[in-house]
Amino acid sequence: MKRLIITLVLLFGLSALSAQEGAAPAGEPRTDSVAASGDAATAAGERADDSGAESSAGSLWDRANTAYINGDYHAALEMYERILAGGMGSAKLYYNLANACFKEGQTGRAILFYHRALRLAPGSDDIRYNLSVAEARTKDRIEEIPAFFLTEWARAVRRTMSCTAWSVLSLAALAFALGLFLLYLLAPRLSLRKAGFYGTAVAAALFVLTTWFAAGERREMLDDSQAVVMAASTAVKSSPDKSATDLFVLHEGTLVKISDRLEGWCEITIADGKKGWLECRTIERI
Incomplete structure (x- = not known):
């Protein structure tokens, strides 16, 4: 038995x-240095189709980090984006990309990429700290x-x-x-x-x-319901129509939750529970 x-x-x-x-x-974010790795291709992306792609990603990663350290944030941002456009992604890549966006004054994109980095590395104190600093730069206080x-x-x-x-x-x-x-x-x-x-x-x-x-x-x-406002400002409407009543205005970097979609419009909810409709093109999903 x-x-x-x-x-x-x-x-x-x-x-x-x-x-x-x-x-x-x-205060100031911890963006003076970038996330680096002994294996540059792995840091740039967790997968590569062949050795040539891996080598290319690794080279771009090293050049982007060097440009960032030298204060050329615009060039670093372009190279990080090229790595991302190649279908690669990792917490380190999103973190460095967010830092470069922040240095370039692109607060909304910085918050977007910090959130994407957090989804892959939720225990990172550096990512959370930099996200909190970036969110402190937004206009909306919700x-x-x-x-x-x-x-x-x-x-x-x-x-x-x-x-x-x-x-x-x-x-x-x-x-x-x-x-x-x-x-x-x-x-x-x-x-x-x-x-x-x-x-x-x-x-x-x-x-x-x-x-x-x-x-x-x-x-x-x-x-995929979480999104960040990317427009400098956007009016939240009472219904999915440009002629509808404006309920309130949101600004770049504000986090919203998408609850419904209708012909280019998204119904969103913000942290304090307020709801409304805005054009989907003004936000980007995390």
Whole structure:
């Protein structure tokens, strides 16, 4: 009977591991230096179609970083954008691109790329700090609706690591849970069986928690409803019509959430809960 139970546990564990692997994805700002890496092509982008493309991306990355360090932010910005246009992207690339945009006075684009960098590296203090400085330069001062303190705490903990890191932790917790459960089933002494039982409960709880965090990070990373206002200013209308009543005005760099679309118009919600319609061309999705 025990052998049957052990076999079922092992089969369940293997199936859960497979499912988990399939679900996982993959003042002044601190802009005086750029994010560099010993592997320039990897820093510029996580993939390259061939060795020639990889070499080209690596060369552009080095030249862009050199231009940035020398204070030629316009040239650095152009080269970072060429790397991005080649279909490559990474937290380091978005971070450097955001820094260059900020130095060039493009606050809206800087905020956009800081947010994109954060989706790939949510635990980066440098990205969060520079984002807060860039947001302080925007004209709109919107008071965010406060969330329940436990929700805020859970979100803060979840953002300390990426989706991949949480997925690895959840797999480790599952492995520990299975090992401790086997200890509970097979241990000859009562004390070891008790340790196995309670250890299994704790490891299982950690598995559920880390899996929830991984799913939350993946959901946020793939969320296409967040956008940044790119126009210097844009009127938010009561309906998707240029002749509709102006409800309020938003300025460059303000974060909005898209809830609906209709023929070139987007219904948006801002942090304080206000809603309205604006032209989709005035915003860019994160």
